Amino acid sequence: MAEVTYISPEIMMEGTLDVTSAKGSTVVLAGHFKGEMRAIDVKLETGSTFNGKIFAHSTEVGGKMNGDIETKSLKLTSSARFEGSIFTDELAIDVGAEVSGSISKLQKS
Amino acid sequence: MAEKMTTIGAGAHFKGKISNASTIEVSGIVEADVATEKLTINESGKFGGSIHSKLVVVSGSYDGNMIADSVWLMPSSRVSGEIKYKSLQLDRGAALNCRVIQNWDEKTPSNSASEDAKIAATSNKDSSEVKA
Numbered sequence: 001m002a003e004v005t006y007i008s009p010e011i012m013m014e015g016t017l018d019v020t021s022a023k024g025s026t027v028v029l030a031g032h033f034k035g036e037m038r039a040i041d042v043k044l045e046t047g048s049t050f051n052g053k054i055f056a057h058s059t060e061v062g063g064k065m066n067g068d069i070e071t072k073s074l075k076l077t078s079s080a081r082f083e084g085s086i087f088t089d090e091l092a093i094d095v096g097a098e099v100s101g102s103i104s105k106l107q108k109s
Numbered sequence: 110m111a112e113k114m115t116t117i118g119a120g121a122h123f124k125g126k127i128s129n130a131s132t133i134e135v136s137g138i139v140e141a142d143v144a145t146e147k148l149t150i151n152e153s154g155k156f157g158g159s160i161h162s163k164l165v166v167v168s169g170s171y172d173g174n175m176i177a178d179s180v181w182l183m184p185s186s187r188v189s190g191e192i193k194y195k196s197l198q199l200d201r202g203a204a205l206n207c208r209v210i211q212n213w214d215e216k217t218p219s220n221s222a223s224e225d226a227k228i229a230a231t232s233n234k235d236s237s238e239v240k241a
Contacts, residue, residue, distance in 0.1 A: 003118035003136065011115050015125010015141065025120065030113075035125060 005039075007031045009047060029063070042071070046079040059088075070106065119153045135169070148177075152185050167203075 004026045005019055011031035018038045019027050025040035034051040042056040048063030059071040064081040074088040078096030086103045093099060114132035117123055121137035130145035135154035144161040154169035165177040167186040180194045184202030191208040199205060 003120055004116065005118040005121045005137070006113060006116045008113050008115045008131070011130045012128045013123070013125060014127075015123060017125075018122040019118065019120060019137075021120035021122075026118070027121075031115070 004028060007033060007048075044080075046077070072106065114147075117154070119151075150186075 005017070005028070007013060007027070007029045009030045012034075013031065014034045016036045017027065017033070019025055020038050020040065026043075027037060027039045027041070028043045028045065029048045029050060030045045032049045036053045036055075037050075038055045040057045042054055042059045044050050044061045044063040044065060046062040050063065050065040050067065052067045054067070054069045054071065056069075056071045058073045059069055060075045060077065061069070061080045061082060062077040063079070066083050068085045068087070070087045072088065073090035074086060075092045076082060076094060076097040076099060078094040080094075080097040080099070082097070082099045082101065084101045086101065087106050088103070089106050091103065114134055115130055117133070117135045117137045117139055119136040123137070124140045127133065127141050127143045127145070130143065132147045133143065133145050134149045134151065135156055136151040137153070138155045140157045142159045146162060147164045148160055148162045149166045150156050150169040150171055152168045156169070156171045156173070158173045160173065160175040160177065162175075162177045164179045164181075165175060166181045166183065167188060168183040169185070170187040171190065172188075173190045174193075175191065176193045178195045180192055180196070181198045182188060182200060182203040182205060184200045186200075187204040187206075189206045191210070193210045195212060197209065197211070
């Protein structure tokens with residue numbers, strides 16, 4: 001059974017979500033989240049809202065996001081509304097996405 | 110009820126607050142206060158915090174104050190804290206180490222003085238917890 005953490009559309013979650021253990025790694029957000037999220041794969045679906053920070057390996061944003069993303073690869077789909085700072089090595093932005101803020105390469109630690 | 114339920118997968122650790130939920134399934138670790146309609150804590154799931162729900166099914170471990178209409182404790186469940194319920198199913202093997210109170214609702218007629226004493230004791234306990 002694939003262990004995906006799914007946050008359904010009506011829900012509001014506030015806090016920290018850590019999904020970096022070996023058993024599970026994927027987070028799909030269709031609802032609303034405020035806080036910090038750490039995972040391998042993060043997907044913010046169309047209609048979702050996110051306020052805070054994301055640390056992930058790969059991230060896809062299709063919703064409304066306010067905050068910082070630190071991820072190896074990032075995709076902003078056409079429905080994305082992003083405001084904040086992006087730190088990434090691979091970036092794709094679809095036509096229609098609204099992005100404001102700063103974009104920089106990941107700092108090698 | 111056709112919408113997909115919220116799942117906290119095994120390996121996930123959430124700390125905070127969850128509101129406006131309808132169905133939640135926990136296979137990971139959750140430390141949160143939750144208001145929902147249905148909550149399932151799977152065998153690998155660990156939940157700490159308060160729950161307000163119509164239905165709670167526990168197969169994993171739970172610690173906190175639970176208020177629910179129906180509570181089902183599966184054989185593998187381990188519960189500590191407090192449960193306020195209207196109907197409870199406790200399967201053989203379930204480890205129950207907590208305070209259980211049936212029909213906490215003040216609107217439902219309490220048929221004995223001991224019931225009232227129990228409620229009073231509960232409110233005392235609650236207030237002492239707040240102080241602690």
